Amino acid sequence: MSAFIQMTVANLRMTARNRVALFWNLAFPLIFIVLFGFLFSDTSVTINVGIVGADQSEVATSITNAMKATDGFKVSVGNEQSELDSLRNGDRSVVVVFGAAGSGQQVPTDVYWDSSNPQTGSVALNAVQSFLTQAGAGPASAQPIAVTVHSIVSSGLSYVDFLVPGILAMTIMNSGILGLASAFVSYRERGVLRRIKATPFPLSSFIAARIVSQLVIAVVQAVILIAVGILVVGLKLNGNLFYAFILVIIGSLAFLSIGFVIASFARNQEAADSIANAVAFPMLFMAGVFFPTDAAPKVLQPIIRLLPLRYLADGLRNVMVKNGSLGAQWLNISVLVFTAAVGFALALKLFRWESSAV
Amino acid sequence: MSQRQPSMSGSSPAGMTISDAPESPAIAAPIIDVRGLLKRYGSLAAVDGVDLQVRQNEIFGILGPNGAGKTTTLEMIEGLRQPDAGSIVVAGIDVVADPVALKRVIGVQLQTTALFDHLSARELIRLFAALSGGDTSSRRVDELIALVSLEEKAGSYVDQLSGGQRQRLSIALALVNDPTVVFLDEPTTGLDPQARRNLWDLISDLRNSGKTVVLTTHYMEEADILCDRVAVMDHGQMIACDTPLNLIQSLDVVATIQARLNPPVDPETIGSLIGALEIENQGDQLFVKTRDVQTTLGAMLLRAEELGLRLENLTTAQATLEDVFLTLTGRSLRE
Numbered sequence: 245m246s247a248f249i250q251m252t253v254a255n256l257r258m259t260a261r262n263r264v265a266l267f268w269n270l271a272f273p274l275i276f277i278v279l280f281g282f283l284f285s286d287t288s289v290t291i292n293v294g295i296v297g298a299d300q301s302e303v304a305t306s307i308t309n310a311m312k313a314t315d316g317f318k319v320s321v322g323n324e325q326s327e328l329d330s331l332r333n334g335d336r337s338v339v340v341v342f343g344a345a346g347s348g349q350q351v352p353t354d355v356y357w358d359s360s361n362p363q364t365g366s367v368a369l370n371a372v373q374s375f376l377t378q379a380g381a382g383p384a385s386a387q388p389i390a391v392t393v394h395s396i397v398s399s400g401l402s403y404v405d406f407l408v409p410g411i412l413a414m415t416i417m418n419s420g421i422l423g424l425a426s427a428f429v430s431y432r433e434r435g436v437l438r439r440i441k442a443t444p445f446p447l448s449s450f451i452a453a454r455i456v457s458q459l460v461i462a463v464v465q466a467v468i469l470i471a472v473g474i475l476v477v478g479l480k481l482n483g484n485l486f487y488a489f490i491l492v493i494i495g496s497l498a499f500l501s502i503g504f505v506i507a508s509f510a511r512n513q514e515a516a517d518s519i520a521n522a523v524a525f526p527m528l529f530m531a532g533v534f535f536p537t538d539a540a541p542k543v544l545q546p547i548i549r550l551l552p553l554r555y556l557a558d559g560l561r562n563v564m565v566k567n568g569s570l571g572a573q574w575l576n577i578s579v580l581v582f583t584a585a586v587g588f589a590l591a592l593k594l595f596r597w598e599s600s601a602v
Numbered sequence: 603m604s605q606r607q608p609s610m611s612g613s614s615p616a617g618m619t620i621s622d623a624p625e626s627p628a629i630a631a632p633i634i635d636v637r638g639l640l641k642r643y644g645s646l647a648a649v650d651g652v653d654l655q656v657r658q659n660e661i662f663g664i665l666g667p668n669g670a671g672k673t674t675t676l677e678m679i680e681g682l683r684q685p686d687a688g689s690i691v692v693a694g695i696d697v698v699a700d701p702v703a704l705k706r707v708i709g710v711q712l713q714t715t716a717l718f719d720h721l722s723a724r725e726l727i728r729l730f731a732a733l734s735g736g737d738t739s740s741r742r743v744d745e746l747i748a749l750v751s752l753e754e755k756a757g758s759y760v761d762q763l764s765g766g767q768r769q770r771l772s773i774a775l776a777l778v779n780d781p782t783v784v785f786l787d788e789p790t791t792g793l794d795p796q797a798r799r800n801l802w803d804l805i806s807d808l809r810n811s812g813k814t815v816v817l818t819t820h821y822m823e824e825a826d827i828l829c830d831r832v833a834v835m836d837h838g839q840m841i842a843c844d845t846p847l848n849l850i851q852s853l854d855v856v857a858t859i860q861a862r863l864n865p866p867v868d869p870e871t872i873g874s875l876i877g878a879l880e881i882e883n884q885g886d887q888l889f890v891k892t893r894d895v896q897t898t899l900g901a902m903l904l905r906a907e908e909l910g911l912r913l914e915n916l917t918t919a920q921a922t923l924e925d926v927f928l929t930l931t932g933r934s935l936r937e
Contacts, residue, residue, distance in 0.1 A: 434716030
């Protein structure tokens with residue numbers, strides 16, 4: 245047991261001291277979070293307003309036109325059903341529904357805002373409310389409109405909420421596939437594995453120590469990425485972090501197993517790096533790390549459904565920011581567990597101590 | 603370096619050196635007993651029916667050119683490769699049947715000294731001590747660092763060590779489990795002469811502290827100076843095995859006497875010399891081959907006196923294992 249702990253600690257030490265590994269494991273995902281987090285941050289001045297019933301009354305029409313003419317509002321006019329749907333999926337911050345009113349009567353006005361996104365939502369609500377109040381304060385003594393405010397919980401997340409779990413999934417994939425395959429093949433090429441073979445320490449323990457240290461690294465990565473997400477770019481956790489760590493570990497095992505498979509048949513380190521990149525790169529862009537997979541063309545959808553990264557990103561998003569239960573992630577978890585099982589079985593079958601037969 | 607106190611356990615026959623090493627093969631049972639060892643790669647027999655017996659507490663060298671099968675032989679004895687045929691018993695353990703038990707009692711230095719990056723020499727020694735089931739205490743780790751004279755580099759990563767320091771570190775790693783037999787695969791290849799001599803001292807100390815050392819080399823002077831007994835390998839076969847002295851004595855010619863003649867004369871003028879097997883000259887240089895340097899040299903000096911010749915730059919060169927190899931194979935070791 246002491247040997248196992250020593251080997252695990254040595255792995256962790258080597259990773260912590262390896263600047264290249266530190267860059268790919270931490271700096272690279274952090275750059276993505278901060279860069280994309282600010283690039284697509286929701287603090288932009290434009291507020292998406294949906295207006296329903298703009299032609300219901302003279303007052304409504306004039307308010308709508310006035311809002312359209314104002315910088316800072318992006319006005320869409322539509323029917324109540326579609327506008328509220330847009331609010332629910334996060335495309336609108338506020339929806340204003342003007343009702344019908346007889347002449348001389350106040351126009352009943354319902355304002356819906358997205359309370360799941362309190363910062364943007366309340367800014368948008370305040371802006372629209374003050375606009376409505378000003379617009380209503382016409383020459384007539386009586387207020388022409390009567391405002392009622394409704395809050396709605398949208399399923400639409402802010403981009404940061406979407407991005408951080410995705411980047412976390414990407415990071416786990418990278419250190420699983422790229423980090424492991426490259427390191428293991430280099431150990432084999434340079435004869436480190438043979439030196440291990442010359443000790444009584446069993447191969448299975450050597451691999452297990454590697455896996456345990458990778459899992460520790462994955463959890464540390466998750467803690468740091470989530471912390472930076474919250475503190476720097478305003479990630480709003482809405483879910484169970486414990487579930488998130490369970491998914492981090494299951495996902496890590498799945499990608500480590502892929503890394504082991506690549507390490508088993510790659511002839512040398514360059515080959516391992518190329519294969520690992522060829523596996524990881526398409527996943528990075530197709531599995532919904534940066535953008536929702538719904539946005540991808542239909543022809544790609546069947547391929548996307550085969551990518552393990554999609555299931556990890558999806559699961560992490562559900563449990564981190566959508567308050568999803570672990571049980572509801574059964575599909576995501578099953579795919580990842582299946583990947584890990586097949587991967588490790590294959591890797592053990594293909595394992596080689598040495599680069600060449602001679 | 604030779605005055606360094608052996609710090610290994612099991613100190614025994616400290617006075618055992620090359621000169622008084624047992625000459626008789628009929629002493630205690632060999633610690634390594636290899637019979638009919640065979641390893642094929644495709645149609646090539648890399649190791650072709652090798653028998654060898656290594657005695658306890660000797661430095662046993664396997665000498666041969668690159669590709670002779672030295673490393674393959676060594677790695678089969680170390681339990682790193684499966685032989686296609688043959689039996690290997692090391693310290694009473696059947697290597698093919700129980701490689702794990704073997705690895706507890708042997709120490710191994712591989713030809714490639716690649717180790718984990720980003721770990722210091724001290725951390726590597728402790729890690730390998732743990733992996734080999736050895737003593738991981740700081741006291742023992744310090745002892746090993748001192749044994750291989752790496753005190754000043756104990757905190758350095760492998761890539762900050764020189765070639766000689768790396769070799770010494772990998773020897774320390776071969777000693778972490780206090781092994782009975784230490785295997786060193788070309789330990790001095792690529793080292794400068796000073797580093798090589800330091801390593802020879804270290805290896806002699808291992809033997810003097812009671813361990814058995816098996817090493818491969820393609821340097822004949824290394825085998826000559828360091829090894830108690832030498833096996834000569836070529837084309838996967840063991841072509842000779844004895845003490846360096848006996849191997850050289852088995853040659854017809856043991857030494858060559860060389861001198862510049864002033865004034866130059868033909869060999870016919872000199873005539874025959876007692877004990878001389880062959881006399882020839884190249885320009886003004888005279889070469890006399892003999893089995894008995896003292897007698898032939900005496901006769902040569904007398905003859906020069908009689909003929910009024912001066913023998914300038916007089917040297918005698920002993921035959922070496924290089925000559926043994928040349929005689930046995932018709933090729934030079936360096937070809």
